[in-house]
Amino acid sequence: MAFLGPRRTGKTSCLEEIKASPGDFLPILLNLEKHDTVEAWLAGMVRELRKTMEQPQPKMTWAKEKVDHILSRIKKLELPVGGGLELNQDRAGPAWRKPADEFLALLADEDVPVLFLLDEFPTFLKLVTRKSSRDEAEAVLNWFRAARHDLKDRRARFLVTGSIGLKGVVRGLGLAPTVNEFDTHEIPPLTEGEALGLLETLARDNKLPLDSAGRAHILELLGANWPILLQLFISEIQDAGFTQPPTAEELDRLYHERLVHGSRN
Numbered sequence: 592m593a594f595l596g597p598r599r600t601g602k603t604s605c606l607e608e609i610k611a612s613p614g615d616f617l618p619i620l621l622n623l624e625k626h627d628t629v630e631a632w633l634a635g636m637v638r639e640l641r642k643t644m645e646q647p648q649p650k651m652t653w654a655k656e657k658v659d660h661i662l663s664r665i666k667k668l669e670l671p672v673g674g675g676l677e678l679n680q681d682r683a684g685p686a687w688r689k690p691a692d693e694f695l696a697l698l699a700d701e702d703v704p705v706l707f708l709l710d711e712f713p714t715f716l717k718l719v720t721r722k723s724s725r726d727e728a729e730a731v732l733n734w735f736r737a738a739r740h741d742l743k744d745r746r747a748r749f750l751v752t753g754s755i756g757l758k759g760v761v762r763g764l765g766l767a768p769t770v771n772e773f774d775t776h777e778i779p780p781l782t783e784g785e786a787l788g789l790l791e792t793l794a795r796d797n798k799l800p801l802d803s804a805g806r807a808h809i810l811e812l813l814g815a816n817w818p819i820l821l822q823l824f825i826s827e828i829q830d831a832g833f834t835q836p837p838t839a840e841e842l843d844r845l846y847h848e849r850l851v852h853g854s855r856n
Contacts, residue, residue, distance in 0.1 A: 593712075593770075594752045596778030599819035602752040606708040609750070615650060616706035616748070617643050623715035627722040629687045629731045632715065634670050637694060640705060641665045657701075664697050685730050695738050704746035712751035713760040725764055732761065732769035739772070786816035793825045801828060802836040812846045823850060 594602045610618040619639045626632050644662055651658075671686040698705065709715075720728045739749060751757070757775070761767050781789065787806050794801035813820050827849045828837060837845070 592748075592750045592774045592776065593757055594750065594776050594778060595757060596754070597817060597819075598754040599822075600778045600780075600817060602754070602778060603710055606710055606750070606752065609706070610708060613706055616704050616746075617648065617651075618706050618708060619643060620708040620710065622710045624711045624718075626715055627718035629685070629691075629719060629727065630671050632731075633687055633691055633694065636707060637665060637668055637670060640703070643705075661697070661701050661703065664701070668693055668697075685727065688730070688734065691734055691738075695741060698747045699741055699745050702745050705748075707747070707749045709749060709751040711753060713753035713755045713757045716760050716764075717755075720764065728764055729766055729769075732764075732766050736769045736772075781816040781818065781821075783810060783816065786810055786821060789818065789821055790825065793822065794828075797825065797829055799825065799828055800833055800836045801825075804839070805836050805842060808839050808842050812842065820850075827853075 594605055596602060606620055610620050617640070619636060621632070621635045621639065623632060626635065641662065644658060644665070668690050670690050697703070716728050716732070719731065735749075742748075751773075753760075757770055757773070758767065761770050780786075787803075787810065790801065790806040790809060793799075794806075809821070809824050810816060813824065824845070827845045830849075831837070831841075831845060833841075
């Protein structure tokens with residue numbers, strides 16, 4: 592599954608909420624903007640799963656012997672270091688492929704109920720392509736697709752987010768089929784009623800003189816009710832120091848001079 596939407600629309604907040612209430616899953620949250628190699632992503636998944644399983648899990652019904660067995664398999668994984676599409680001596684593929692397949696086998700064999708929450712996955716793909724090559728991105732996308740297929744009847748699951756379009760990134764690489772089975776949820780902007788309510792709340796909490804006409808005019812100017820744009824507009828009103836509700840002309844000036852051409856753009 593994928594959550595896609597611009598920055599500051601709530602994707603990471605969704606992941607944090609899921610991590611706090613994961614049901615019967617072991618939640619693993621990774622910020623993939625910090626990784627530019629497949630090795631780093633793989634190491635992050637392995638490391639965090641090990642760390643999670645070493646902690647008491649009240650909802651888990653596994654016997655201690657099963658947990659110890661899974662941990663022993665995790666500890667035996669030999670993860671490669673570095674990056675790039677460097678082939679092994681047997682030229683079987685990238686150096687990370689063997690441990691990645693071993694990790695996949697572990698998840699399938701032991702039926703680990705893990706939920707990987709992968710923040711900014713499309714950005715990770717761009718970083719891998721930039722640091723290594725398109726071939727490296729293709730290799731990891733093909734592996735990831737095979738992993739999802741092999742685990743479809745098991746309990747391991749993946750949820751990815753992106754502030755840039757996942758399909759756009761893979762289409763640009765010529766690899767669109769690698770994600771065509773993702774269940775994608777686009778996070779939309781606020782409705783008009785929600786946006787007006789947010790402006791009213793922000794103005795009240797910050798003791799700003801913003802009347803209903805001003806709130807409606809802000810929505811007309813912005814054209815899209817993304818929370819971050821509404822918050823930025825409120826910040827400009829606050830910085831301007833109005834003691835009376837700003838007029839339409841004053842809001843126009845703030846929009847063009849500060850939001851469009853100012854430092855917050």
